[in-house]
Amino acid sequence: MSDHQDLKNPRPAVSRRGFVQGAGAVTGAVALMEEEAQAQAAGKVMGPAAMAITLTVNGKPLKVTVEPRETLLDTLRHKLEHTGAKRVCDRGTCGACTVIVNNKVSYACTMLAVDAVGKKIQTIESLTANGKTHPIVPAFHNNDAQQCGYCTPGFVMAAKGFLDRNPNPTYEQVKDGLGGNLCRCGTYVGVRQAVLEAAKKLKA
Amino acid sequence: MQNFEYANPGTVAEATGLLGATWSDAAILAGGTDLLSLMKDYRMSPKRVVNIKSIKGLDKVAKAGGMLSVGAAVTIDDLMEHPAVRSEYPSLMQAAHGITSPQIRNMGTLGGDLCQRPRCWYFRNGYGLLGMQNGKSLIDAGENRYHAIFPQGAAKFVSASSFAPALIALGAKLKIAGKSGNREADLASFFVAPKSEAEREIALQPGEIVTEILIPSAGGSKNATYEVRHKDALDWPLATASVVVKMNGSSVASAKIVMGHVGPTPVSADKAAAWLAGKSITAEAAEAAGKAAVEGAMPLSQNAYKVQLAKVAVKRALMMAAGLSV
Numbered sequence: 001m002s003d004h005q006d007l008k009n010p011r012p013a014v015s016r017r018g019f020v021q022g023a024g025a026v027t028g029a030v031a032l033m034e035e036e037a038q039a040q041a042a043g044k045v046m047g048p049a050a051m052a053i054t055l056t057v058n059g060k061p062l063k064v065t066v067e068p069r070e071t072l073l074d075t076l077r078h079k080l081e082h083t084g085a086k087r088v089c090d091r092g093t094c095g096a097c098t099v100i101v102n103n104k105v106s107y108a109c110t111m112l113a114v115d116a117v118g119k120k121i122q123t124i125e126s127l128t129a130n131g132k133t134h135p136i137v138p139a140f141h142n143n144d145a146q147q148c149g150y151c152t153p154g155f156v157m158a159a160k161g162f163l164d165r166n167p168n169p170t171y172e173q174v175k176d177g178l179g180g181n182l183c184r185c186g187t188y189v190g191v192r193q194a195v196l197e198a199a200k201k202l203k204a
Numbered sequence: 205m206q207n208f209e210y211a212n213p214g215t216v217a218e219a220t221g222l223l224g225a226t227w228s229d230a231a232i233l234a235g236g237t238d239l240l241s242l243m244k245d246y247r248m249s250p251k252r253v254v255n256i257k258s259i260k261g262l263d264k265v266a267k268a269g270g271m272l273s274v275g276a277a278v279t280i281d282d283l284m285e286h287p288a289v290r291s292e293y294p295s296l297m298q299a300a301h302g303i304t305s306p307q308i309r310n311m312g313t314l315g316g317d318l319c320q321r322p323r324c325w326y327f328r329n330g331y332g333l334l335g336m337q338n339g340k341s342l343i344d345a346g347e348n349r350y351h352a353i354f355p356q357g358a359a360k361f362v363s364a365s366s367f368a369p370a371l372i373a374l375g376a377k378l379k380i381a382g383k384s385g386n387r388e389a390d391l392a393s394f395f396v397a398p399k400s401e402a403e404r405e406i407a408l409q410p411g412e413i414v415t416e417i418l419i420p421s422a423g424g425s426k427n428a429t430y431e432v433r434h435k436d437a438l439d440w441p442l443a444t445a446s447v448v449v450k451m452n453g454s455s456v457a458s459a460k461i462v463m464g465h466v467g468p469t470p471v472s473a474d475k476a477a478a479w480l481a482g483k484s485i486t487a488e489a490a491e492a493a494g495k496a497a498v499e500g501a502m503p504l505s506q507n508a509y510k511v512q513l514a515k516v517a518v519k520r521a522l523m524m525a526a527g528l529s530v
Binding site: 044045046047048067068069071090091092093095098104105106107109110111112114115158161162175176177178179180182 | 206207208211212222233236237240241243244252255257281304306307308310436437
């Protein structure tokens with residue numbers, strides 16, 4: 001049930017998913033490291049077999065084995081226990097999978113994991129890490145900015161990426177800046193107010 | 205999605221060397237915002253995917269010999285941040301603003317915008333670009349509200365590119381690299397109406413890569429793009445018009461009008477543009493040019509409304525170029 005964990009403890013010590021993945025992970029680790037060094041040399045054809053790559057997620061290098069066809073979103077969710085980003089449309093339209101890649105908001109469902117190698121990936125798990133909570137998180141609570149909550153992590157990351165680039169936004173700018181995220185419950189007004197509140201808190 | 209080989213070449217020559225002789229051999233990955241969806245839906249299942257984002261220089265915007273050179277892998281967001289684009293080409297900025305998702309603007313590239321596949325739902329659901337079944341057009345008989353009002357033969361989808369109308373109006377050219385060398389092509393002739401399912405909607409051959417978009421200086425001319433969309437959120441336009449107008453005092457010396465999302469290729473309204481010569485741009489003149497631009501439209505059973513939208517798009521683009529409020 002790791003989809004519904006407490007945000008403050010995004011990585012439980014043991015989960016069913018983690019246990020299943022852990023089995024067999026040790027075997028061949030050395031061989032995979034060698035393969036990884038080769039795979040990242042420019043111009044070389046990799047795959048279609050699974051290969052070892054390293055993704056830099058929230059500042060930490062994480063080793064993972066992926067096939068070329070795996071998206072960053074599926075890799076984060078199914079193999080790296082970062083289930084904050086959600087898989088909804090899976091076609092780069094709804095924004096529920098939004099993460100920040102090299103300081104730019106991006107759809108994790110529409111990026112291959114192999115394409116994310118060497119890039120800085122920031123997920124929603126980072127917003128409550130190390131006992132520090134980013135002001136956008138309480139601002140969502142204070143402004144009733146979610147109903148069913150499924151789009152919320154994507155909106156929060158889109159808002160975070162927007163505020164990083166626009167510290168003094170107007171309501172209209174917030175509306176445009178969150179144009180890549182959809183909410184079927186229609187919480188847009190609350191979300192925009194939350195972003196304005198967080199902008200004030202960040203300046204204080 | 206079917207699995208594939210993946211390559212990350214560092215030069216154009218390496219990249220073309222990794223492409224194949226047919227479309228199913230290899231696909232080019234830039235932003236991936238269209239390619240990944242096509243692969244997930246099995247519309248494309250290439251044996252190899254060649255990422256061109258690591259190629260040096262393909263992510264650069266530079267002024268060169270009176271032209272603005274934009275690398276094919278420049279993202280829409282980076283294009284919008286470039287001072288020359290902001291000052292000289294309002295038309296491109298307006299087209300970019302029409303792509304309302306920051307995520308798509310951050311990931312999607314200018315080359316990818318030009319090479320994206322049509323959004324036609326017959327194509328996206330596996331009925332091909334022409335949507336023919338047993339010799340009959342599914343598009344004619346079925347849901348066609350977003351299709352062409354300027355169909356060309358059996359091609360009734362609409363070109364999906366947001367930037368093509370603006371770039372064609374500006375006279376842009378493409379640099380295309382292939383295994384046997386490089387070529388230049390007018391963007392206007394890059395978009396073609398396929399006559400059979402064996403053809404594509406762009407004049408790019410398997411094994412070729414669009415590497416650069418060359419945009420002539422706007423040099424004193426005025427340019428603008430006006431889009432009509434269903435909603436504020438991310439969507440492709442229902443109709444677009446891009447105009448470039450050279451003025452001689454208060455009257456038009458010459459004009460170029462290109463409509464988008466109304467045909468399988470962008471549609472140049474040359475008669476309407478010629479009619480404008482010698483006139484000053486007023487709301488009435490712009491309206492008349494809009495009317496002339498949609499003359500000869502052949503709407504399908506559900507999309508006559510797009511004739512009105514295209515007409516208004518032309519009118520408003522002209523008024524914006526002339527500095528009138530719309």
